[in-house]
Amino acid sequence: MQTTISRLENGLTVASTHMPDAHSVALGVWIKAGARDESEGQNGVAHFLEHMAFKGTRNRDAAHIAREVEDVGGFMNAHTSREETAYYINLLPEHLELGVEILSDILTASTLPKHEIERERGVIIQEIGQSLDTPDDLVFELFNKACFGDHTLGQSILGTQQTVSSFGQQELKGFMDRFYGSNQMIVCAAGLLKHEEFVVLVGERFSGLSISAVPDRSMPVWQGGDSRADRDLEQTHTVFGFSAPGITTAQRYDMLVLANLYGGGMSSRLFQKVREDRGLCYSIFAFAQMMSDTGVFGVYAGTSEETANEMLKVCAAELTDCLSNIQADELLRSKQQLKASVLMRLDSVSATMDSLGRHIALFGKAQNKDQLIRSIEAVSIDSLSILIAKIIAGRPAMAAVGPVSAVMNVTDLSDLFSS
Known part of the structure; x- marks a missing residue:
C-alpha cells in the first residue's frame, strides 16, 4: 500500500x-x-x-x-x-x-x-x-x-x-x-x-478551477447551556459534555482513547456500570467530537425519567474516578481496540479514501498507519489524567428530550464533577 x-x-x-x-x-x-x-x-x-x-x-x-x-x-x-x-x-x-x-x-x-x-x-x-x-x-x-x-x-x-x-x-x-x-x-x-x-x-x-476564498472562522465561546424539549415519550434522551481539545492538538489521541475506555465498547466503564450492573439504560456511549479549533467530550444515554438522575450520577462518578484510578488493563484494552480499528479500515477502499481526504484537509498531509499506531500507543494513564482534569474543570453543557421535568439541571450536573 x-x-x-x-x-x-x-x-x-x-x-x-x-x-x-x-x-x-x-x-x-x-x-x-x-x-x-x-x-x-x-x-x-x-x-x-x-x-x-x-x-x-x-x-x-x-x-x-x-x-x-x-x-x-x-x-x-x-x-x-x-x-x-x-x-x-x-x-x-x-x-x-x-x-x-x-x-x-x-x-x-x-x-x-x-x-x-x-x-x-x-x-x-x-x-x-x-x-x-x-x-x-x-x-x-x-x-x-x-x-x-x-x-x-x-x-x-x-x-x-x-x-x-x-x-x-x-x-x-x-x-x-x-x-x-x-x-x-x-x-x-x-x-x-x-x-x-x-x-x-x-x-x-x-484544470479550469481557480483559487477561492479560505473560510474565516471565528473561535466559538463555550456556553455551558441547558436545552430541553418536553415530549410525551417512553424514554428520556440525555446528552451532556464538556469543552475539549480540537483535532489539531496533540491530545486528540487521548480524547479517542478516553472516549473508548469510558464509554466505547461493551467492556467500557459506562456500559458495565450503567447498563450491566444497574440496568439503568439500554443505550449509552461516550463520544469525542473534534473540530479544527475546538472539541466536545460527551455522553449520550436513553433511560427513563425516573432513573435519569441516577444514570448521570454514575456517569459523573466514573469520569471523576478516571482522574486517579485508570487501570493498566483497561487502558491497554482501549488502545488495542483503537489500533485494531485503524488496521481494519485499511481493508476498505472507501475507508482508506475517506481517511486520506480528511487527513490532508486537516493536517495538510497523509498519516500512515505506523504514525497512527505510535500515537495511540503513546497515550498513558498520566496523559489521560491531565486531559480529564482539564475537561471537568469547565462547566458542562446538557440537553434532554422526552419527560424532562425531573431531570437535574446543568448546575446540579456541574456540582457532581466538583464535589
Missing part, C-alpha cells in the same frame, strides 16, 4: 493510495468548507448545495448522472459536516475515468436547475421534520446549541424550514463560488489504480 500526493498548477491537491489487492476504487472530492462556514441567515446552504450536486449539469440531467454511474455497478453519495463537504463514488477500476468525469461535472458544471431546487427543498424540509421527530437526533441538535449558542457550530447542519425555504440559485451558487476552488479541494482515491494516470485524468477534468 503506497500513498502519493501531487499538486497541480492551479493549486489542486491530488492524492491516491495504491491498494494492489483491491478489486475496486473509491474516489472523492473533499472541500474544506462546511456548515460552520455559512454566512448569517444562510444556515443549511452547504447541505442544500450538497443535495443539488447530483441534480443536473451542462452535460447531464439528474437521471443521466444516476444511470451512468449505476450502469457500471457504481455507487455515489455525498455528505456535509461542520468543516467539510465531500462527494464520492465507488466503482470498478476500469471505470475510474468515468468516476473522475462525473465528479468534475457535478462540481464544475452544475446548473442548479430551478425545478430541481424546488423539488429538493421539499425533500430537505421533510428531512428536517424527520430529525425533529427523532428524539436521539433532536437531542444532539439541542446539545450543540447548548454548547455553542448562536455560533454556526451551534446551528443544525440541515438548516431550518425558514432558511431552507429562502434559498435559491443565487445563495447556492454563492456558496459554491466562494469556497469550491482549487485551493480548497482535495481529489483523492484509493484502490487498484496508478497515481500517475489518476493525476492525468484529474488534471484534464479539473
Whole structure:
C-alpha cells in the first residue's frame, strides 16, 4: 500500500493510495468548507448545495448522472459536516475515468436547475421534520446549541424550514463560488489504480478551477447551556459534555482513547456500570467530537425519567474516578481496540479514501498507519489524567428530550464533577 500526493498548477491537491489487492476504487472530492462556514441567515446552504450536486449539469440531467454511474455497478453519495463537504463514488477500476468525469461535472458544471431546487427543498424540509421527530437526533441538535449558542457550530447542519425555504440559485451558487476552488479541494482515491494516470485524468477534468476564498472562522465561546424539549415519550434522551481539545492538538489521541475506555465498547466503564450492573439504560456511549479549533467530550444515554438522575450520577462518578484510578488493563484494552480499528479500515477502499481526504484537509498531509499506531500507543494513564482534569474543570453543557421535568439541571450536573 503506497500513498502519493501531487499538486497541480492551479493549486489542486491530488492524492491516491495504491491498494494492489483491491478489486475496486473509491474516489472523492473533499472541500474544506462546511456548515460552520455559512454566512448569517444562510444556515443549511452547504447541505442544500450538497443535495443539488447530483441534480443536473451542462452535460447531464439528474437521471443521466444516476444511470451512468449505476450502469457500471457504481455507487455515489455525498455528505456535509461542520468543516467539510465531500462527494464520492465507488466503482470498478476500469471505470475510474468515468468516476473522475462525473465528479468534475457535478462540481464544475452544475446548473442548479430551478425545478430541481424546488423539488429538493421539499425533500430537505421533510428531512428536517424527520430529525425533529427523532428524539436521539433532536437531542444532539439541542446539545450543540447548548454548547455553542448562536455560533454556526451551534446551528443544525440541515438548516431550518425558514432558511431552507429562502434559498435559491443565487445563495447556492454563492456558496459554491466562494469556497469550491482549487485551493480548497482535495481529489483523492484509493484502490487498484496508478497515481500517475489518476493525476492525468484529474488534471484534464479539473484544470479550469481557480483559487477561492479560505473560510474565516471565528473561535466559538463555550456556553455551558441547558436545552430541553418536553415530549410525551417512553424514554428520556440525555446528552451532556464538556469543552475539549480540537483535532489539531496533540491530545486528540487521548480524547479517542478516553472516549473508548469510558464509554466505547461493551467492556467500557459506562456500559458495565450503567447498563450491566444497574440496568439503568439500554443505550449509552461516550463520544469525542473534534473540530479544527475546538472539541466536545460527551455522553449520550436513553433511560427513563425516573432513573435519569441516577444514570448521570454514575456517569459523573466514573469520569471523576478516571482522574486517579485508570487501570493498566483497561487502558491497554482501549488502545488495542483503537489500533485494531485503524488496521481494519485499511481493508476498505472507501475507508482508506475517506481517511486520506480528511487527513490532508486537516493536517495538510497523509498519516500512515505506523504514525497512527505510535500515537495511540503513546497515550498513558498520566496523559489521560491531565486531559480529564482539564475537561471537568469547565462547566458542562446538557440537553434532554422526552419527560424532562425531573431531570437535574446543568448546575446540579456541574456540582457532581466538583464535589
